[in-house]
Amino acid sequence: MKELLIKIWHIITLRRYIKRLDWYIIKKFIGTYFFAIALIISISIVFDVNENLSKFTQYHAPIKAIVFDYYANFVPYFSNLFSPLFVFIAVIFFTSKLAGDSEIISMLAAGVSFKRLLRPYMISAALISILTFYLGAFVIPKGTVIRQNFESMYKNNKKNTSAENVQLQVGKGVIAYIQFYDNNMKRGYGFSLDKFENKKLVSHMTANEIQYDTISESKYHWKVSGWRIRELRGMKEHIISGVTRDTVIQMEPTDLVFSKGQQETFTSSQLRDYINKQIDRGSSNVVQYEVEYHKRIASSFASFILTIIGVSLSSRKRKGGMGMYLGIGLALSFGYIMLQTVSATFAINAGTPPMLAAWMPNIIFAFVAYFLYRQAPN
Numbered sequence: 001m002k003e004l005l006i007k008i009w010h011i012i013t014l015r016r017y018i019k020r021l022d023w024y025i026i027k028k029f030i031g032t033y034f035f036a037i038a039l040i041i042s043i044s045i046v047f048d049v050n051e052n053l054s055k056f057t058q059y060h061a062p063i064k065a066i067v068f069d070y071y072a073n074f075v076p077y078f079s080n081l082f083s084p085l086f087v088f089i090a091v092i093f094f095t096s097k098l099a100g101d102s103e104i105i106s107m108l109a110a111g112v113s114f115k116r117l118l119r120p121y122m123i124s125a126a127l128i129s130i131l132t133f134y135l136g137a138f139v140i141p142k143g144t145v146i147r148q149n150f151e152s153m154y155k156n157n158k159k160n161t162s163a164e165n166v167q168l169q170v171g172k173g174v175i176a177y178i179q180f181y182d183n184n185m186k187r188g189y190g191f192s193l194d195k196f197e198n199k200k201l202v203s204h205m206t207a208n209e210i211q212y213d214t215i216s217e218s219k220y221h222w223k224v225s226g227w228r229i230r231e232l233r234g235m236k237e238h239i240i241s242g243v244t245r246d247t248v249i250q251m252e253p254t255d256l257v258f259s260k261g262q263q264e265t266f267t268s269s270q271l272r273d274y275i276n277k278q279i280d281r282g283s284s285n286v287v288q289y290e291v292e293y294h295k296r297i298a299s300s301f302a303s304f305i306l307t308i309i310g311v312s313l314s315s316r317k318r319k320g321g322m323g324m325y326l327g328i329g330l331a332l333s334f335g336y337i338m339l340q341t342v343s344a345t346f347a348i349n350a351g352t353p354p355m356l357a358a359w360m361p362n363i364i365f366a367f368v369a370y371f372l373y374r375q376a377p378n
Contacts, residue, residue, distance in 0.1 A: 018120075018123070021107065021112070021120070022119060022120035022123065023120075024120075025120035025121065025124070026120045026123055026124050028094045028098075029090060029091065029094065029120070029121065029124035030124055030127070030128075032089075032090040032093055032094045033086055033087060033090040033124075033128060035090075036086045036089045036090050036093070037079050037086050040082075040085075040086070040089075041075055041078060041079055044078060045071060045074070045075070048074070052155060055154070055155050056154060056155070059153065059154040059155070060154075061150075061153075061154035061155075065150060065154065066150075066154075069146050069147065069149075069150040070147055070150045070151070070154075070155075072143070073140075073143035073144065073146055073147040074147060076135060076139070076140055076143060077140055077143065077144060077147065080132055080135050080136050080140055082337065083128065083132045083299070083302075083303070084299065084302040084303065084306050084333060084336055084337065085330075085333040085334070085337065087125070087128060087302075087303050087306050087307060087310070088306045088309070088310050088330070088332065088333040089330070089333070090310075091121070091306070091307050091310030091311055091314065092310050092313065092314045095310065095311055095314040095315055096314040099314060099315055099316055104117075104315050104316075114315070114376055117311075117315070118308070118311060121307050121308075121311055122304065122307070124307070125303040125304045125307040126303075126304075128303045129300040129301065129303040129304065130300070132299065132300045132303065133296065133297065133299075133300035136296045136299065136300070137267060137268035137296050138267050138268065138269075141264060141265050141266055141267045141270075142267070144261075144264045144265050145265045148259075148261060148265065160183075160257060160258065160259040160260075161182065161183045161184050161257065162180065162181060162182050162183060162257065163178070163180075163181045163183075163256050163257045163258075164179065164180050164181075165177075165178075165179060166178045166181060166256050168251065168255060168256075168281055169280075169281040170193075170249055170250040170251045170281070171250050173195060173196040173197060174193065174194070174195050174196075174250075175193070175194045175196070176191070176192070176193050176249060176251060177190075177191070177192045177193075177194075178190065178191050178210065178256065179191075181253075181256045181257065183253055183256070183257040185211075186211065186212040186214055186253055187209060187210070187211050187212070188209065188210045188211075188256070189208065189209055189210075190208075191206065191207040191208075191209070191210040191224065192204065192205065192206045192207075193205040193206075193249065200232075201232060202231065202232050202233075203229065203230070203231050203232070204229070204230045204232075205224075205227065205228070205229045205230075206227065206228050207224035207225060207226055207227040207228070208225055208226030208227075209224070209225040209226065210222050210223070210224050210225075211223045211224075211225070212252070212253055213246075219252060220248050220249055220250055220251065220252065221246065221247075221248060222246075222247055222248070222249050223244060223245070223246050223247075224244070224245050224247060225243065225244050226243065227241060227242055227244075227245050228240075228241040229241070254274070255277075255278075258285065263288050263289045263291075263292040264292065266289070266292075268293060268296055271289055271292060271293045272293060274289060275289050275290055275293060287347055287354055288344075290347075290354035290355070291344045291347050291354045291357055291358055293354075294354055294355045294357075294358030294359065295340065295344065295358040297358070298358045298359045298361070298362050299340075301362055302336065302361070302362060302365075305362060305365050305366055305369045306332070306333065306336065306365070306369075308369040308372070308373050309332060309365070309368060309369045309372055311376070312369070312372035312373050312375065312376035313328060313372060315376060316376075332365075332368070336361050336365055339360065339361040339364065339365075340361050343356075343357040343358070343360040343361060344357055344358070
């Protein structure tokens with residue numbers, strides 16, 4: 001009963017703050033947003049099919065795999081990637097139409113302030129922001145794994161499945177080395193594991209082969225073959241050896257083989273855990289993962305910034321229609337996306353802090369949004 005009363009109270013409160021005008025603009029905004037996605041992604045699919053049809057034919061890709069493995073994950077990935085562009089197009093398109101039909105003038109003449117007019121826009125932006133973050137952080141990465149596997153089989157016909165001379169810290173003072181690792185078989189050759197205490201070697205383990213246990217219920221389970229352990233105890237040395245041995249080593253196959261775009265296949269929680277683990281190991285190959293983690297959060301806030309810019313640009317009724325302002329909006333949207341790419345590149349290659357690189361487009365465009373917002377009521 002208590003929960004029912006709370007729900008009723010929330011509904012009453014919502015109706016108190018969201019009026020008929022708000023619902024009208026929210027429906028227009030959300031409807032135009034999804035219409036823009038459907039229109040532009042449909043065109044993108046046509047171009048993509050035309051570009052890759054010869055490759056699909058060459059590698060004998062099944063129709064079912066093309067539809068459900070590739071394009072079923074292609075659509076949400078690029079829809080979410082270019083969500084800021086779709087937000088901008090939606091705002092510019094339907095707000096310019098409202099202004100052209102003198103509906104914005106009627107609202108302002110009825111005593112609605114520009115600040116009050118922004119409320120339904122901000123509510124819509126919040127809904128899109130939440131949806132964008134949830135999809136990008138938890139849903140799309142799982143589909144990206146399927147899409148990348150399809151691309152490696154039927155499109156690019158190549159995928160990094162092995163590694164040579166891999167050395168990493170798997171624990172405090174514990175260094176692992178693998179001469180060659182095959183990710184398809186989850187097997188490595190020429191393995192060694194060194195343990196140090198106070199910068200002194202206390203144990204040295206070698207093995208001809210090391211096999212990851214893929215059916216174990218817990219992580220980090222490996223099986224070593226042809227193993228030998230030398231334990232250094234002061235001036236004495238103790239050696240033991242055997243044929244096979246099950247052991248726990250704090251590393252996984254994902255720590256050994258890196259492929260292009262691998263950071264996009266991790267959910268945000270997996271990314272956070274992976275980043276913390278790699279930092280503890282002292283690995284330098286973590287910047288692109290940090291950029292991806294912070295970019296997912298920063299991109300979700302872009303909806304608010306670009307919505308304010310779009311409303312400020314298109315809320316006036318002008319001669320010539322919305323063509324010029326749609327062009328300005330598209331230019332700003334592409335500028336935002338390009339700045340995202342450039343800042344990420346600087347973070348990876350020039351040492352820019354990953355968080356700053358991810359948030360830089362939002363910081364710059366926030367000033368643009370504030371300037372246009374101050375000018376719009378005038």
